[in-house]
Amino acid sequence: MTVESVQPVPPRAAEPIEPPLARGGVPGLGHGWKLVRDPLGFLARLRDEGDVVRLALGPKTVYAVTSPALTGALALSPDYKIDGPLWESLESLLGKEGVATANGPRHRRQRRIIQPAFRLDAIPAYGPVMEEEAADFAARMASGEPFDCTSESFRVAVRIAARCLLRGEYMDERAERLCVALATVFRGMYRRMVIPAGPLYRLPLPANRRFDRALADLHALVDEIIAERRASGRKPDDLLTALLEAEDDKGDPIGEQEIHDQVVAILTPGSETVASTVMWLLQVLTAHPEHADRVCAEVGSVVGDRPVAFADVRKLSHTNNVVVEAMRLRPAVWILTRRAVTETELGGYRIPAGADIVYSPYAVQRDPRSYERNLEFDPDRWLPERVKDVPKYAMSPFSVGNRKCPSDHFSMAQLTLVTAAVARRWRLEQVSGSNDTTRVGITLRPHRLLVRATPR
Numbered sequence: 193m194t195v196e197s198v199q200p201v202p203p204r205a206a207e208p209i210e211p212p213l214a215r216g217g218v219p220g221l222g223h224g225w226k227l228v229r230d231p232l233g234f235l236a237r238l239r240d241e242g243d244v245v246r247l248a249l250g251p252k253t254v255y256a257v258t259s260p261a262l263t264g265a266l267a268l269s270p271d272y273k274i275d276g277p278l279w280e281s282l283e284s285l286l287g288k289e290g291v292a293t294a295n296g297p298r299h300r301r302q303r304r305i306i307q308p309a310f311r312l313d314a315i316p317a318y319g320p321v322m323e324e325e326a327a328d329f330a331a332r333m334a335s336g337e338p339f340d341c342t343s344e345s346f347r348v349a350v351r352i353a354a355r356c357l358l359r360g361e362y363m364d365e366r367a368e369r370l371c372v373a374l375a376t377v378f379r380g381m382y383r384r385m386v387i388p389a390g391p392l393y394r395l396p397l398p399a400n401r402r403f404d405r406a407l408a409d410l411h412a413l414v415d416e417i418i419a420e421r422r423a424s425g426r427k428p429d430d431l432l433t434a435l436l437e438a439e440d441d442k443g444d445p446i447g448e449q450e451i452h453d454q455v456v457a458i459l460t461p462g463s464e465t466v467a468s469t470v471m472w473l474l475q476v477l478t479a480h481p482e483h484a485d486r487v488c489a490e491v492g493s494v495v496g497d498r499p500v501a502f503a504d505v506r507k508l509s510h511t512n513n514v515v516v517e518a519m520r521l522r523p524a525v526w527i528l529t530r531r532a533v534t535e536t537e538l539g540g541y542r543i544p545a546g547a548d549i550v551y552s553p554y555a556v557q558r559d560p561r562s563y564e565r566n567l568e569f570d571p572d573r574w575l576p577e578r579v580k581d582v583p584k585y586a587m588s589p590f591s592v593g594n595r596k597c598p599s600d601h602f603s604m605a606q607l608t609l610v611t612a613a614v615a616r617r618w619r620l621e622q623v624s625g626s627n628d629t630t631r632v633g634i635t636l637r638p639h640r641l642l643v644r645a646t647p648r
């Protein structure tokens with residue numbers, strides 16, 4: 193062999209390695225009991241064990257991703273899809289044909305249909321409804337009685353989503369029914385996910401009956417809304433018209449079931465997430481009066497004596513920072529899951545095909561490696577001169593990539609307006625019976641927030 197014939201061997205990329213197994217598993221149960229007992233603390237502590245960690249959940253291995261960079265890589269990679277136990281139980285209750293659970297070409301087609309309703313330039317048209325609902329929400333605090341933040345936050349979220357995206361005169365009465373149905377459905381759905389005791393939920397117990405009635409009413413309401421719009425012959429430029437006129441890949445109208453499931457798949461994530469965030473914003477106004485005062489002063493300087501309007505939102509920078517900081521510490525969507533479609537690699541770790549992956553925006557957004565004084569409520573960390581210190585993907589409450597929430601601008605506008613309208617008018621304090629500790633459900637929210645409003 194001549195010297196010339198020796199080919200240089202290219203340096204081999206290191207073989208992906210198996211992620212470490214998280215500590216503290218119990219034989220038979222693995223880490224499941226820890227996840228059920230203290231899901232937020234458990235997921236947050238995993239960051240000390242590695243960027244990717246294996247969990248044993250019963251007989252199953254689940255991969256937990258803990259670093260901001262890798263959660264971003266995961267959300268952006270085509271190697272993962274929406275699937276897994278969380279989504280399966282959502283599908284069985286809410287329908288299989290909506291955008292939130294679809295994958296591949298169907299998902300891309302559905303996103304194309306709904307996207308125009310959420311585009312930045314579509315949002316100003318919703319301004320008058322958002323302004324009116326934010327002002328009415330603040331006005332409902334005037335009774336002097338303790339204000340039940342749970343039901344009222346649900347009410348404002350459902351009313352804004354229903355009135356903006358589905359329109360129609362009928363929405364007042366329907367929005368109230370939707371509120372009741374969705375609140376009950378979400379409570380029951382979380383229970384069914386955490387304790388998958390199938391046959392028990394079919395027993396004729398009062399809680400099961402309430403859940404079944406609420407779920408049936410939710411589906412009936414959606415059918416009524418669709419039927420009524422069709423019967424009216426009206427085609428306003430809104431999301432419901434876009435869904436009714438949508439075509440599949442062959443150019444045929446999409447089926448009735450898909451239209452129904454799409455409406456459900458938009459209304460359900462749209463109400464619970466916003467409602468939970470509104471509750472945290474009210475909690476923040478009680479717990480941080482100095483920021484409530486700053487919001488009030490900012491709104492006053494922008495709007496003077498008139499009510500706050502949609503057009504003011506972009507000038508309310510401190511109010512916006514309060515909303516963002518509240519979402520950092522209490523992100524409504526606190527856990528997300530994916531499934532690997534193929535054997536792949538994440539941050540040098542091997543992920544087998546079919547593996548279930550889990551990550552927690554709550555854990556990532558509280559990581560002391562990303563945030564100084566990580567647990568402190570500090571809206572000023574979002575000032576332009578400080579925001580550059582926040583690592584990429586360390587703050588993604590709406591996620592990134594092809595499953596990113598379509599409603600980020602829509603949500604931020606309404607959350608900012610509601611916060612501004614309340615803080616401008618009222619000083620809030622919690623009253624006896626209020627419990628603002630974190631309740632873990634499909635979203636995170638305070639257990640039972642009751643406030644009293646006194647005029648400023």
Ligand code: HEM
Pocket residue numbers: 274291292293303353357457458459461462463465466469523524525528529589590591594595596597598599602603
């Ligand atoms: C504070 C408010 C909100 C937050 C924090 C939030 C958060 C999220 C997150 C994190 C996802 C991605 C889920 C994943 O990656 O698996 C998502 C998806 C989604 N959100 Fe939101 N959301 C909010 C409000 C809304 C509203 C108001 C609507 C509709 C009216 C909405 C509709 C949707 C839909 C349809 C999806 C599924 C998108 C897809 O899979 O392509 N969300 N949301």
